[in-house]
Amino acid sequence: VWNECLTFIKDNIKPQAYKTWFEPIKPIKISGDSLTIQVPSKFFYEWLEEHYIKLLRVALVRELGKDAKLIYDVRMENTYSSSTPHTVKIPSSNRNPINSQGVTVPLEINKRELKNPFVIPGIQKVKIESQLNPNYNFDSFIEGDSNRLARSAGMAVANKPGGTSFNPLLIYGGVGLGKTHLAHAIGVEIKEKYPDKTVLYISSERFTQQFIDSVKSNTRNDFIHFYQMIDVLIIDDVQFLSGKTGTQDVFFHIFNHLHQNGKQVIISSDKAPVDMQDIEQRLLSRFKWGLSAELQAPDYETRVSILQNKLYRDGVDMPDEIVDYIAKNIKSNVRELEGVLVSMIAQASFNRKEFTLSLTKQIVDKFVKNTKREVSIDQIQKVVSSYFDLDVATLQSKTRKRHIVQARQLAMFFAKKMTKASLASIGSQIGKRDHATVLHACKTVDNLTETDKQFRKYVEDLTKKLTY
Numbered sequence: 001v002w003n004e005c006l007t008f009i010k011d012n013i014k015p016q017a018y019k020t021w022f023e024p025i026k027p028i029k030i031s032g033d034s035l036t037i038q039v040p041s042k043f044f045y046e047w048l049e050e051h052y053i054k055l056l057r058v059a060l061v062r063e064l065g066k067d068a069k070l071i072y073d074v075r076m077e078n079t080y081s082s083s084t085p086h087t088v089k090i091p092s093s094n095r096n097p098i099n100s101q102g103v104t105v106p107l108e109i110n111k112r113e114l115k116n117p118f119v120i121p122g123i124q125k126v127k128i129e130s131q132l133n134p135n136y137n138f139d140s141f142i143e144g145d146s147n148r149l150a151r152s153a154g155m156a157v158a159n160k161p162g163g164t165s166f167n168p169l170l171i172y173g174g175v176g177l178g179k180t181h182l183a184h185a186i187g188v189e190i191k192e193k194y195p196d197k198t199v200l201y202i203s204s205e206r207f208t209q210q211f212i213d214s215v216k217s218n219t220r221n222d223f224i225h226f227y228q229m230i231d232v233l234i235i236d237d238v239q240f241l242s243g244k245t246g247t248q249d250v251f252f253h254i255f256n257h258l259h260q261n262g263k264q265v266i267i268s269s270d271k272a273p274v275d276m277q278d279i280e281q282r283l284l285s286r287f288k289w290g291l292s293a294e295l296q297a298p299d300y301e302t303r304v305s306i307l308q309n310k311l312y313r314d315g316v317d318m319p320d321e322i323v324d325y326i327a328k329n330i331k332s333n334v335r336e337l338e339g340v341l342v343s344m345i346a347q348a349s350f351n352r353k354e355f356t357l358s359l360t361k362q363i364v365d366k367f368v369k370n371t372k373r374e375v376s377i378d379q380i381q382k383v384v385s386s387y388f389d390l391d392v393a394t395l396q397s398k399t400r401k402r403h404i405v406q407a408r409q410l411a412m413f414f415a416k417k418m419t420k421a422s423l424a425s426i427g428s429q430i431g432k433r434d435h436a437t438v439l440h441a442c443k444t445v446d447n448l449t450e451t452d453k454q455f456r457k458y459v460e461d462l463t464k465k466l467t468y
């Protein structure tokens, strides 16, 4: 009977999907109109339920009649020796098979089986690099009103990963406000307190790439299993998953698996869940299960503490009035605060100079201007053209004259660097070129800046003209 079902299924889905999801199934027994199949994991079961239940039903009804029942025997892949399999009964009359909430409940994992999920019989113990930066810890994460809630929630999670109601813990806030730092700090602290726990920090971008690669190389299951073995999963910048439904899908399943097994998930995002666009509703609703904590821009006192702490760590002395000036003028972003310090230290040591207020003003001004001032592509074209004594029409023209090509490439390069425009949009504004041309221009400029002194001078001059 099962073979007949398989033949039918095989004809109706892609070969790869068949291979992944149906070949591993073992038929166990048939009694009356019930068929029992064995599946290798709970995740596997959920996946079948979500994606293939209709197909399975049709196949079964064809073979066993309209009262056909399917019984899953879920075998934990890492505990082949365990005695009692989970059995879940799925009445075929279930009107809403996709929403199998009622069914997953009895599947409540047998904790004994999961005690040591890293030992897979016959395979070695799995060791996972945490990818944590030890410098991003709680000690170096200065507390202030702007981050108190997030910081203490992070501490609570670190003390009892998976054991608080902050699961998932979602940290959100604008750029440079410490999301990545805090996320690492939680991981670092957990590793210290619980060295045996597997902690993994991953950016959403890498997660997505790994997922895409796993699909390409037909190792999607390995990818999923890998993530399901983790005790503490830290996933940074989930806004990156916007619109990427495939990746969201797989993350949803991994998330559910971890959460159901009491594993801790920590998520960071540049937006609050309510503002996340193009993230599937079911994933957003999961995020709301735990705690969302915001990182706000630090207030003046916190900015001063952050600066002082950094100076102390770097062993640098700086007059209070200078620290004060920086803290008063750089307000929105901790990364910039650090950026100013780094520039100051570099300049002062390079020129063997003391820190002076005038040097500070110069550097702070530059930072403020750089971030405040929005240069338009039009302005860039004007500045570059006039620098080379051309008019904008010539810059945009089709001519292949070397010096004009160079000027055009520089305009593209600065447009990419200083505006938020996409490659395609830059191309269309600078003489109707395509995105590949712009990309090529950026690379050419990068290369020439490295190798050609005269060219480097152009880039420096233009940078000054465009930033001041």
Ligand code: ADP
Residues within 6 Å of the ligand: 140, 141, 142, 143, 147, 173, 174, 175, 176, 177, 178, 179, 180, 181, 182, 306, 334, 335, 338
């Ligand atoms: P985000 O991920 O939110 O963009 P990051 O975590 O990368 O921001 O933080 C930017 C920089 O600011 C990092 O170098 C980080 O160490 C520092 N930083 C942010 N918040 C704090 C803080 N409260 N105390 C000390 N340093 C901080």
Ligand code: MG
Residues within 6 Å of the ligand: 179, 180, 181, 236, 237
């Ligand atoms: Mg970050």
